Amino acid sequence: MEDTLSSFDSYRRRRVKNSLQTRRNTMVISSGGGGNSSCVLLVLYFCLFYQSLSLALSSSSSSSEIISRFQQYLQINTAHPNPNYYEAADFILSQAKSLSLESHTLEFVKAKPVVVLKWPGTNPNLPSILLNSHTDVVPSEPHKWSHPPFDAHIDDDGRIYARGSQDMKCVGLQYLEAIRKLKNSGFHPLRTVYLSFVPDEEIGGHDGAEKLADSDYFKKMNVGIVLDEGLASPNEYYRMFYAERCPWWLVIKASGAPGHGAKLYDNTAMENLLKSIENVRRFRAAQFDLVKAGLKAEGQVISVNMVFLKAGTPSPTGFVMNLQPSEAEAGFDIRVPPTTDPAYLERRIAEEWAPASRNMTYEFKQKGSVYDKFGKPILTADDSSNPWWALLEGAVKKVNGKLGKPEIFPASTDARSFRDKGLPAIGFSPMTNTPILLHDHNEFLRKDEYLKGVDIYESIIEAYASYLEHTKGEVPRDEL
Ligand SMILES: CSCC[C@H](NC=O)C(=O)O
Ligand SMILES: [Zn+2]
Numbered sequence: 001m002e003d004t005l006s007s008f009d010s011y012r013r014r015r016v017k018n019s020l021q022t023r024r025n026t027m028v029i030s031s032g033g034g035g036n037s038s039c040v041l042l043v044l045y046f047c048l049f050y051q052s053l054s055l056a057l058s059s060s061s062s063s064s065e066i067i068s069r070f071q072q073y074l075q076i077n078t079a080h081p082n083p084n085y086y087e088a089a090d091f092i093l094s095q096a097k098s099l100s101l102e103s104h105t106l107e108f109v110k111a112k113p114v115v116v117l118k119w120p121g122t123n124p125n126l127p128s129i130l131l132n133s134h135t136d137v138v139p140s141e142p143h144k145w146s147h148p149p150f151d152a153h154i155d156d157d158g159r160i161y162a163r164g165s166q167d168m169k170c171v172g173l174q175y176l177e178a179i180r181k182l183k184n185s186g187f188h189p190l191r192t193v194y195l196s197f198v199p200d201e202e203i204g205g206h207d208g209a210e211k212l213a214d215s216d217y218f219k220k221m222n223v224g225i226v227l228d229e230g231l232a233s234p235n236e237y238y239r240m241f242y243a244e245r246c247p248w249w250l251v252i253k254a255s256g257a258p259g260h261g262a263k264l265y266d267n268t269a270m271e272n273l274l275k276s277i278e279n280v281r282r283f284r285a286a287q288f289d290l291v292k293a294g295l296k297a298e299g300q301v302i303s304v305n306m307v308f309l310k311a312g313t314p315s316p317t318g319f320v321m322n323l324q325p326s327e328a329e330a331g332f333d334i335r336v337p338p339t340t341d342p343a344y345l346e347r348r349i350a351e352e353w354a355p356a357s358r359n360m361t362y363e364f365k366q367k368g369s370v371y372d373k374f375g376k377p378i379l380t381a382d383d384s385s386n387p388w389w390a391l392l393e394g395a396v397k398k399v400n401g402k403l404g405k406p407e408i409f410p411a412s413t414d415a416r417s418f419r420d421k422g423l424p425a426i427g428f429s430p431m432t433n434t435p436i437l438l439h440d441h442n443e444f445l446r447k448d449e450y451l452k453g454v455d456i457y458e459s460i461i462e463a464y465a466s467y468l469e470h471t472k473g474e475v476p477r478d479e480l
């Protein structure tokens with residue numbers, strides 16, 4: 001860890017040195033006259049040098065300001081079901097102003113602002129880069145946290161506790177801090193860099209990223225690559241995601257004749273439902289065993305988790321105890337990797353989990369497709385056909401970050417709205433040596449890890465925004 005941090009520091013020093021060097025070179029080229037003009041130029045030189053030095057000093061000494069801005073964002077309560085979206089939007093807009101970024105607030109749905117920021121590139125004809133993050137967070141149970149989830153308290157070991165510290169207010173603000181550093185260093189992007197701060201990801205993104213991706217405004221943005229969220233890594237390897245599992249939310253229902261609680265008879269609703277649940281549990285265990293044995297990664301198996309059970313005849317004191325009910329239901333959150341055959345799973349549901357022969361029916365509350373409109377699995381290429389993948393890898397390695405194997409995101413993110421449009425989208429949240437605490441109690445991110453992530457994005461944005469080639473991964477406008 002020490003090593004990694006010190007190499008990040010030396011990278012920072014190199015950048016400062018380079019930026020001073022660039023400014024010095026500019027001066028040398030522009031000086032050329034003699035006499036008084038040399039004097040004026042000398043003064044100018046020192047002014048510029050002083051300015052560069054103070055800029056450099058301010059960027060190297062502003063860790064506490066960077067952390068304080070992160071805390072401010074975390075302190076805005078954007079938890080469902082009543083997220084304070086306007087306060088979050090105002091905060092982002094104030095940051096944009098301090099960075100002289102262009103901003104636009106789009107309200108596709110009332111009270112659900114989508115904030116889009118723009119850092120114009122010197123070649124606006126090249127497809128742009130979109131850095132996406134969501135502003136909402138999931139609810140919490142504050143009394144089960146060691147520090148209140150919207151205090152952004154920092155403990156003695158530098159852990160910042162807050163809902164959203166990992167998922168994903170960190171990423172949204174790290175993008176902005178990286179841009180602040182790049183601007184301070186005098187960097188000018190070749191490609192336009194956009195940032196989108198979208199609502200509602202945690203409840204499906206339909207009024208947020210999905211609306212943005214469907215809009216004419218988005219078409220005009222001419223996006224060529226999207227970065228979105230990934231997951232924390234408990235070890236030293238950063239994680240990159242090229243796809244995500246598809247959510248299928250299944251409800252199965254059993255029916256049967258009611259009867260006396262003391263009677264043994266076949267085909268009761270409860271018995272039929274339990275047979276299905278046993279079946280589902282065997283399937284779940286087999287999939288989980290593949291992960292436990294190290295044969296498959298989490299994102300490569302089908303996960304099934306029972307999320308509700310509903311049965312029984314209510315009474316004023318609870319449930320009627322001597323009546324076997326005529327209906328019973330169970331709900332499952334299923335996640336299907338785009339690399340599996342969904343027809344196989346659907347057959348299994350119809351024939352084994354909810355067979356009509358056992359008086360069972362089923363319905364999907366949500367059933368995403370693993371295929372795009374051309375019938376191909378929705379995946380972003382993680383090989384040489386996608387230069388953005390290699391660029392990201394290179395940029396992380398340049399600042400001494402190590403990378404794990406490409407992965408499929410186990411849950412859903414807004415990236416799917418962009419992949420649906422045929423765009424490459426990479427899931428990445430720079431957090432190493434950090435327990436995975438998204439949606440959990442006591443979600444936290446360490447200060448040093450957050451600051452390291454800013455440097456990682458600085459490297460990524462610099463590489464992406466400087467990339468000149470028109471690539472295969474970029475979809476021509478008229479196909480969107
Ligand atoms: C199916 S939309 C729900 C999106 C949600 N995203 C993050 O947790 C998820 O459950 O994966
Ligand atoms: Zn998220």
Ligand SMILES: [Zn+2]
Pocket residue numbers: 138167202438439
């Ligand atoms: Zn989430």
